[in-house]
């Protein structure tokens with residue numbers, strides 16, 4: 001534990017100094033306020049950003065340690081090794097500290113936003129209303145409880161799957177603060193929030209992973225070899241994500257290139273870009289020098305030296321990032337609450353003009369960085385897979401590629417195109433988005449057979465633990481076995497209709513960008529799972545026979561029709577408060593618009609389900625033909641005495657035996 005404490009103390013000092021320097025360079029160093037003006041005091045002025053930096057550091061370390069245990073270090077048949085166990089136990093400690101720091105940051109944020117010293121704001125009512133009613137308070141409270149759960153559970157982990165679950169949990173707990181601050185208040189929150197979420201998630205994996213390797217080097221150098229090669233692949237992808245999302249977020253904050261040197265915010269951006277370039281070079285140097293040296297000489301010395309330098313720069317850049325988030329950007333697109341229209345207050349953007357074919361199809365585009373990133377990443381990985389197959393002299397059916405690309409194009413238009421903009425304003429447009437994301441795009445994605453491509457293109461991992469093995473273990477996991485049962489998948493698929501629209505969940509999720517993203521992710525995943533169990537090409541748990549699948553499809557088809565009829569006939573307006581608060585100047589009859597939505601939902605939902613029914617029937621008839629041809633071939637081979645099973649012959653023999661028995665009775 002001593003090495004952890006030493007490295008932890010060093011990292012804390014680096015973050016604190018980097019935050020302080022960033023505030024000075026950004027021109028936002030705390031100062032005494034003029035008498036009579038609200039003043040949290042210099043203590044809070046410096047402590048608040050430094051503790052914010054510590055929060056980010058502990059979040060990154062917890063994610064990094066769980067990443068090492070779940071993925072970087074080899075495990076035996078799913079059981080964690082000694083070093084991996086050390087990682088999860090240490091993650092419990094960093095998560096515990098993270099929980100305390102998140103709460104402390106909350107108190108400091110309260111003092112900071114109230115403009116009063118801590119002693120004066122520590123009133124239980126004030127504290128509880130801060131944590132329950134302000135975005136920053138809510139985000140930090142979620143982090144506090146999330147980190148606490150991790151602290152109480154991580155030390156008990158002994159299996160890679162549990163470590164993977166904890167890793168996903170930790171990544172989700174890192175995100176909430178990205179929804180506050182500059183990005184949360186931004187007019188272009190689709191880009192601001194999504195890019196910052198990606199930025200922070202990418203940093204957590206990239207910086208966290210490297211810090212974990214530096215720690216593992218202190219514990220057991222021999223465990224480094226397998227972990228480094230896996231980290232190296234991840235590091236390249238996360239580097240691209242961090243730089244890309246950072247640039248996307250910076251792009252909406254500056255109005256002119258000159259802002260980069262004429263404003264404090266711009267200067268900090270330049271420093272961060274410089275750090276990112278240095279880190280990119282170090283990553284290249286590892287690939288060219290230190291990792292090959294480890295292979296040839298077996299000594300990780302060079303790797304550890306450069307990795308430590310890299311970790312210092314990364315931790316310092318986190319500090320600069322926090323300084324940046326505390327510095328006013330040149331483009332202050334935060335909404336002026338006193339002047340903003342009702343629509344702008346609710347939507348975060350001005351009411352779009354009345355919908356026309358042109359405005360819905362092409363004009364009212366609001367790019368959603370998260371979906372654009374996911375589509376580009378999974379599109380690039382898919383094409384990389386095809387290229388790998390081609391290099392092996394293998395081909396991949398073009399139909400599948402077209403289907404995969406078509407699926408993502410539908411998702412991109414549904415989440416960034418005009419329909420996405422109007423889905424915030426009109427129930428009818430929201431229903432079009434829902435149907436495209438849950439019943440249309442997933443059919444195309446499923447027919448793209450991504451898992452089959454991955455399994456054919458990915459190399460077998462050394463020590464039997466690589467990306468391919470991870471994919472196989474996920475596809476064979478108990479969780480996938482359970483959810484890929486067509487009945488379970490159908491329940492998940494239809495439950496989103498009733499579970500979302502006929503509960504307070506719908507208005508709650510409609511009211512925030514994150515809410516919309518959660519709905520959209522659920523629609524795509526629930527649709528993908530449902531159609532995978534019915535017409536999926538990819539390998540997975542044993543498929544139900546065709547008659548069962550057709551039956552399972554019939555049930556959601558009728559439930560879906562019933563759901564839309566229920567809305568069509570209902571006089572109750574769903575999410576009335578939300579839609580009324582927009583005060584839109586067109587299609588003002590909310591019930592009429594809702595009925596249009598139900599009608600569209602019915603048509604747009606039933607059609608793809610019908611297409612799937614036809615596909616299933618075709619697949620069934622083809623599989624029968626295939627079976628018939630296969631047993632004919634076997635019978636021919638048996639007849640020619642070429643060996644191999646003669647199912648038809650065996651079957652006839654069995655029938656003859658039955659006939660004999662019956663004749664005797």
Ligand code: HEM
Pocket residue numbers: 056177181182183196199200203207242243245246247249250253269272273275276279313314315317318319321322324325326329
């Ligand atoms: C080209 C490189 C990069 C650019 C353009 C960039 C830009 C940004 C921007 C615009 C923000 C949002 C600040 C705000 O809220 O106004 C941000 C946040 C942040 N960046 Fe970067 N970044 C880059 C690289 C990095 C790297 C390499 C790291 C760390 C290793 C990093 C760490 C952070 C952190 C920790 C935050 C969030 C701070 C917080 O709110 O908690 N960034 N970055």
